[in-house]
Amino acid sequence: MISPEQQRAICELNHENPHNYLGLHKIDEKWIVRNYEPFxxxxxxxxDSKTYPSTRHESGFFITELDKEPKKNYKVQIKYPDSTLSKYDPYSFLPSLGELDIHLMHEGNHLELYKVLGSQSFRSNDIDGISFKVWAPExxxxxxxxNFNGWNKAINPMRKLMGSNGIWEIFMPEMALGEYYKFAIKTKDGDIVEKQDPLGKFCELRPGTASVVWDNSEITWSDDKWMSQRANTDPLKAPLSIYEIHLGSWNHPELKRDGEFANYRDLAHTLGEYIKEMGYTHIELLPITEFPYDPSWGYQATGYFAPSSRFGTPADFAYFINHLHELEIGVLIDWVPAHFPTDRHALGKFDGSSLYEHDNPDEGYHPDWKTFIFNFGRTEVSNFLISSALYWLKEFHIDGLRVDAVASMLYRDYSRNEGEWRTNKDGGRENYEAIEFLQRLNTLAHETCPGTMVIAEESTAFPKVSRPTYDNGLGFTMKWNMGWMHDTLEYFSTEPVHRKHHQNQLTFSLVYAFNENFVLPLSHDEVVHGKGSLINKMPGDIWQKFANLRCLYAYMYAHPGKKIIFMGCELAQWSEWSEAKSLDWATLNNDNHKGMQEFSKSLNHIYKQENCFWENDFSHEGFEWVDAQDNEQSVLSFLRKNNAKESILCVMNLTPVPRDSYIIGVPTAGNYQILLNSDDGSFGGSNYSPNKSYHSSPITAHNNSNSICVDLPPYPYCT
Known part of the structure; x- marks a missing residue:
């Protein structure tokens, strides 16, 4: 029998290698098996067919003497007071992690960490089971x-692998998928914390916090056509009209629901049909990585490799993506590497030390969100995050990541007062470690998953966010244009009589429109927390509000840059968004709201079919002002152009006053067809000027030798 000290060390989680004492061992010339089964x-x-009885010791350890070395795996027959159990001994198997995996992880170069850490289906000594591995060096x-051991912390202690810098491992033979589990970790202070698996692929439905044993190998895909097309498409030169969605509150009336949430599979069909009909090219999911608190909307993630169990299993989520791809709809997800919550079961103080976060709160704690900040300079941590990003792009065929809160990563003094932050090595405010992490993330994402996008939600003037890393940029595919959003919403919220004094708010964005690869966002952030819905931001009576909003949407789609709009905005719902209730689909019983939805649909389909709107989004070659100076009448006009030098004329009257016989210079003589008129009666407009085409005259205007004369309706956007 092992010493009482060794027994206590195993039972009290003070032992780095219980396998040295439990399981099969040779003592002198004897072969013995030690088991710990206190109940x-x-x-x-x-x-084989031979049974060896054991001797029980008071501490719950059992000793079995064998007459010879076993030539095959043995089984442990256990009799409890009210049941019996037969199982292979977890302590009779060799480690399930190779030296190369360990080396790559600590070097920061294991791009598929999700294939080795966490719970993995594994075969050892011809026995199938689940291998568990977790990094907890302190x-x-x-x-x-x-459930398999009654949540008893003494039954299945793990071993610390030699030379692994703190990776603990155990192989559980014949364990089935679907088992709930956690890691019980004893810290140097003697506390025992129960932690969710950082690499867990599936989680218990909240409010539970256990990880669930899962294997993605059974997932099947049939989106080869989409994936091939994606790999050969430059997203910068393709249409991108994104519908941002919070799955839990979309809740279309035709959606089948079993209980609190709809399943990913049902969502795939109902949402897919809606997106296809509406003409959006992509959807973007608010964070789908597992999270415990509904009002966080997913932005405080605890499961960086687990799609939320609110809507089903990882296989259900894969079905969701696969089905949308078959409908030729791309899927992006919000991904949050900037910070993580302090929940006791999650990453914070994981092994009692600041393992994933900075130790000093000036660097490791976010005062606004009351969350921990990742230590991007630690190779294992950056490796963890990059593996998470690639996991979604590769294993789940996600088409792009929108990286949240990038500005908070770039600056050490973000949202901090003087004296509450530490400078970098050069005495500055830039976070060099985060910058290096983002550059590496973007380089690897573009290299390993061609055609995918990594989009930065970055609200400052940090240079070259969407420029290549070889040009000293951060390497993002695109960046949200927060300046455009702010100026545009402020302008459209202004009473029309005052707009002539604010026209620069619309024209200024073209001064910097090509400095970055911009996405124009009208996102969830603009319709929550007392900001009101977009329709409520518009001035005037009911008719003017809807006319203004149609004009805003059309201006957005014609302006250089890709597009993103939050769910419900296409309905012009009056109430601001809340994650706790459904979209107000009943508004579609009203003609104004139905007209707005029809306008959004037409806008999307015209946008996709006319490459003038997107082929040159990020080049001066794709845009030309016709007249940006008519602020007295609040009229703007410009051209969008493709590589073939074809162009579309865009004209907007931003007041409720019609502008009859308005002269607009055009680049060539000929007949000009109306593609879209936001004042069309089918959209709820006045149909003030129903003309479908205009023929040019050889009258010079706006530095062009030809022009057209149009009757501009109130609040139209005509292309």
């Missing part, structure tokens, strides 16, 4: 707990 009445060892001991 058992009897334990026997079965080899732990005194680690144990696997779950």
């Amino acid at each position: 058992a009445e009897q334990v026997n060892i079965s080899i 732990a005194q001991g680690v144990s696997l707990i779950g």
Whole structure:
């Protein structure tokens, strides 16, 4: 029998290698098996047809003497007071992690960490089971707990692999998928914390916090056509009209729901049909990575490799993506590497130390969100995050990541007062470690998953966010244009009589429109927390509000840059968004709201079919002002152009006053067809000027030798 000290060390999680004492061992010339089963009445060892009885010690350890070395795996027969169990001994198997994996992880170069850490289906000694591995270098001991052992921390202690810098491992033979589990980690202070698996692929439905054993190998895909097309498409030169969605509150009336949330599979069909009909090219999901608190909308993630179990299993989520791809709809997700919540079951103080976060709160704690900040300079941490990003792009065929809160990553003094932050090595405010992490993330994403996008939600003037890393940029595919959003919404919220004094708010964005690869956002952030809905931001009576909003949307789609609009904005719902209730689909019983939805649909389909709107989004070659100076009448006109030098004329009257016989210079003589008129009666407009075409005259205007004369309706956007 092992010493009482060794027994206590194993039972109290103070042992780095319980495998040295439990399982099969040779003592002098004897072969023995040691088992720890404190609730058992009897334990026997079965080899082939022979059974060896054991001797029970008061501490719950059992000793079985064998007459020879077993040539095959043995089974442990356990008799409890009210049941029996037969199982292979977890302590009779060799480690399931190779030296190369360990080396790559600590070097920061293991791009598929999700294939080795966490719970993995594994075959050892011809026995199938689940291998569990977790990184906890400062732990005194680690144990696997779950339903399978009554959540008892002493039953399945794990071993710390030699030379692994703190990776703990155990192989559980014949364990089935679907088991709930956690890691019980004893810290140097003697506390025992129960932690969710950082690499867990599936989680218990909240409010539960356990990880669930899962294997993605059974997932099947049939989106080869989409994936091939994606790999050969430059997203910068393709249409991109994104519908931003919070899955839990979209809740279309035709959506099948079983209980609190709809399943990913049902969402795939109902949402897919809606997006296809509306003409959006992509959807973007508010964070789908597992999170415990509904009002965080997913922006405080605890499961960086687990799609939220609110809507089903990872296989259900894969079905969702696969089905949308078959409908030729792309899928992007919000991804949050900037910070993570302090929930006790999650990453914070994981092994008792500041493992994933900075130790000093000036660097490791976010005062606004009351969350931890990742230590991007630690190779294992940056490796963890990059593996997470690539996991979604590769394993789940996600078409792009929108990286949240990039500005908070770039600056050490973000949202901090003087004296509350630490400078970088050069005495500045830039976070060099975060910058290096983002550059590496973007380089690897573009290299390993061609055609995918990594989009920055970055609200400052940090230079070259969407420029290549070889040009000293951050390497993002695109960046949200927060300046455009702010100026545009402020302008459209202004009473029309005052707009002539604010026209620069619309024209200024073209001064910097090509400095970055911009996405124009009308996102969830603009319709929550007392900001009101977009329709409520518009001035005037009901008719003017809807006319203004149609004009805003059309201006957005004609302006250089890709597009993103939040769900419900296409309905012009009056109430601001809340994650706790459904979109107000009933508004579609009203003609104004139905007209807005029809306008959004037409806008999307015209946008996709006319490459003048997107082929040169990020070049001066794709845009030309016709007249940006008519602020007295609040009229703007410009051209959008493709590579073939074809152009579309865009004209907007931003007041409720019609402008009859308005002269607009055009680049060539000929007949000009109306593609879209936001004042069309089918959209709820006045149909003031129903003309469908205009023929040019050889009258000079706006530095052009030809022009057209149009009757501009109130609040139209005509192209």
